[in-house]
Amino acid sequence: MNRMDYYYNDDAPKPLKIVPAVSAVVLHKEKEILLQERIDNGKWSLPGGNVEPGETVEDAIKREVKEETGIDIVVKHLIGVYSDPNHVIAYQDGEVRQQFSLCFLCEKIGGIVAASNESKKVEFVSISELDTLDIHITQKIRIKDALSGNSKAFIR
Secondary structure (H helix, E strand, C coil): CCEEEEECCCCCCCCCEECCEEEEEEEECCCEEEEEEECCCCCEECCEEECCCCCCHHHHHHHHHHHHHCEEEEEEEEEEEECCCCEEEEECCCCEEECCEEEEEEEEEEECCCCCCCEEEEEEEEHHHHHHCCECHHHHHHHHHHHCCCCCCEEC
16 A cells, blocks of 8 residues: 555654645435545545646646546535544555545536556445445545435535
8 A cells, every 4th residue: 555544643744835626526316425445545435636836726637537447527616624633544655645636516417437557446425325335534524424415515
């Protein structure tokens, strides 16, 4: 694994930077959610990634979802801002960052589900089956927030 997530862990390395990132909750018929099984840590996750220079966050989430899953989306609204300093991500190359992610509720408008060089599998998973998958707690929080029906964005 070339990525290690620490969450409220006293043994976590100290973050060296904060990198703006985005993630997407893409629902299908309100019964399924788009997830990918990541190559870098082996866990199931929402699609997403870093915002690149010159991109808006909307451009970034559309690009990341397409690259990682093959799906085209439209962004509906912001679910929340996730910046808990107790969520530290360490990469094999020595980068250590504090999580900072904007998560959006999105809708599929096209494309075909396909794995990428970042994912082992990509699937629309039944919401009732989420507890059977190995999903990091921070991803579960975003999914729970998205499914809550709250009309205001969460700030966590």
